[in-house]
Amino acid sequence: MSNEAHEPESPVLQAVRLSKHFPVRGIRSKDVVHAVDDVDLELHRGRVVALVGESGSGKSTIARLLAQLMPPTSGTILLHGSDATARGRRAFRRYVGRVQMIFQDPFGSLNPVHTVRYTLTRSLRIHRGRLRGHELEAALDELLDRVQLRPTERYVDKYPHELSGGQRQRVAIARALAANPEVLLADEPISMLDVSIRLGILNLLKDLRDRLRIAILYITHDIASARYFADRTMVMYAGRVVETGDSESVTQDPRHPYTQLLIRSAPDPDDLEARAHGARGEAPSLVRPPSGCRFNPRCPFATDLCRAEVPPLETVGEGRKAACWGYSDRDGRPELGSVLEAFGERPTVEEPVA
Numbered sequence: 001m002s003n004e005a006h007e008p009e010s011p012v013l014q015a016v017r018l019s020k021h022f023p024v025r026g027i028r029s030k031d032v033v034h035a036v037d038d039v040d041l042e043l044h045r046g047r048v049v050a051l052v053g054e055s056g057s058g059k060s061t062i063a064r065l066l067a068q069l070m071p072p073t074s075g076t077i078l079l080h081g082s083d084a085t086a087r088g089r090r091a092f093r094r095y096v097g098r099v100q101m102i103f104q105d106p107f108g109s110l111n112p113v114h115t116v117r118y119t120l121t122r123s124l125r126i127h128r129g130r131l132r133g134h135e136l137e138a139a140l141d142e143l144l145d146r147v148q149l150r151p152t153e154r155y156v157d158k159y160p161h162e163l164s165g166g167q168r169q170r171v172a173i174a175r176a177l178a179a180n181p182e183v184l185l186a187d188e189p190i191s192m193l194d195v196s197i198r199l200g201i202l203n204l205l206k207d208l209r210d211r212l213r214i215a216i217l218y219i220t221h222d223i224a225s226a227r228y229f230a231d232r233t234m235v236m237y238a239g240r241v242v243e244t245g246d247s248e249s250v251t252q253d254p255r256h257p258y259t260q261l262l263i264r265s266a267p268d269p270d271d272l273e274a275r276a277h278g279a280r281g282e283a284p285s286l287v288r289p290p291s292g293c294r295f296n297p298r299c300p301f302a303t304d305l306c307r308a309e310v311p312p313l314e315t316v317g318e319g320r321k322a323a324c325w326g327y328s329d330r331d332g333r334p335e336l337g338s339v340l341e342a343f344g345e346r347p348t349v350e351e352p353v354a
């Protein structure tokens with residue numbers, strides 16, 4: 001079967017060979033940080049894609065590139081198949097009306113001196129023109145209702161400090177919805193919230209996906225929540241995508257040795273860091289990334305081929321891809337074995353989110 005069976009519609013937002021290199025500070029330094037290299041990504045209506053990986057793997061940089069908060073070093077962003085590069089303020093504002101971002105910190109992202117009414121009215125006016133009177137009240141009511149802050153009159157005149165973290169994140173989502181966006185870029189939207197309310201926010205985002213058919217990019221450290229929430233999961237390592245596929249397969253039957261390590265280490269990313277460092281040396285420098293596969297210094301199966309050439313993302317099952325020479329027919333390819341044995345077993349978690 002072709003990919004079309006999985007992705008019946010053409011993508012709303014697409015990144016093609018997206019790269020971002022940041023200059024390293026210092027006089028006459030020509031060094032760059034390879035934050036993102038050659039990433040392809042597609043977001044479809046009514047679907048969630050999760051981007052998972054350790055801290056520093058480039059996830060936030062991808063979100064900021066897709067939001068056009070900074071230009072890519074190379075590569076293209078396409079909105080409904082056309083180059084979306086916004087040149088000038090008006091084009092950027094139009095783009096932001098279609099592609100909205102939700103940030104990790106609901107405490108920092110809402111201005112403490114403004115009420116919910118002010119914040120939402122401002123966003124409505126920017127994106128939908130000058131609403132007044134009944135029309136404005138109805139729009140505010142609808143937005144708060146959509147993010148399940150009910151009865152809406154209890155919340156509309158509140159200041160951020162009068163709301164809980166989860167309620168603030170709902171207001172931030174309502175502010176994004178005021179634009180009627182086609183795409184939401186959600187950068188760790190639950191990681192700063194109390195564990196007990198995380199599921200509620202993910203369920204709200206699921207509701208928006210299903211009812212409004214919004215395309216969502218969900219960035220997370222937590223691969224278990226990706227399984228719960230995302231249709232597809234992309235795993236990043238050191239600025240590159242190493243594995244993609246439907247979330248169930250990627251999390252239950254990971255193919256890339258790095259994904260296997262990530263899953264075996266869930267839910268504690270620090271544990272991953274500690275063990276991987278202990279067992280296999282440092283996380284790679286992004287200024288001088290390892291040649292070939294960037295995971296090779298930590299991979300128990302790496303061969304000379306892995307150290308010499310970057311493995312392409314190759315099909316490893318229906319709708320699935322992995323960037324690992326172990327799945328190729330190249331001479332000198334690694335013999336993949338059990339990552340569990342290589343790194344030491346630890347039970348996986350059954351429950352995705354508390």
Ligand SMILES: Nc1ncnc2c1ncn2[C@@H]1O[C@H](COP(=O)(O)OP(=O)(O)OP(=O)(O)O)[C@@H](O)[C@H]1O
Nearest residue numbers: 022033035053054055056057058059060061062286
């Ligand atoms: N503005 C910048 N200038 C220089 N380097 C940057 C900049 N932004 C990010 N980086 C670097 O790019 C790399 C990728 O960072 P990014 O924030 O995208 O990773 P991440 O996977 O989102 O991590 P986290 O989960 O910690 O947010 C890191 O090495 C980071 O230090």
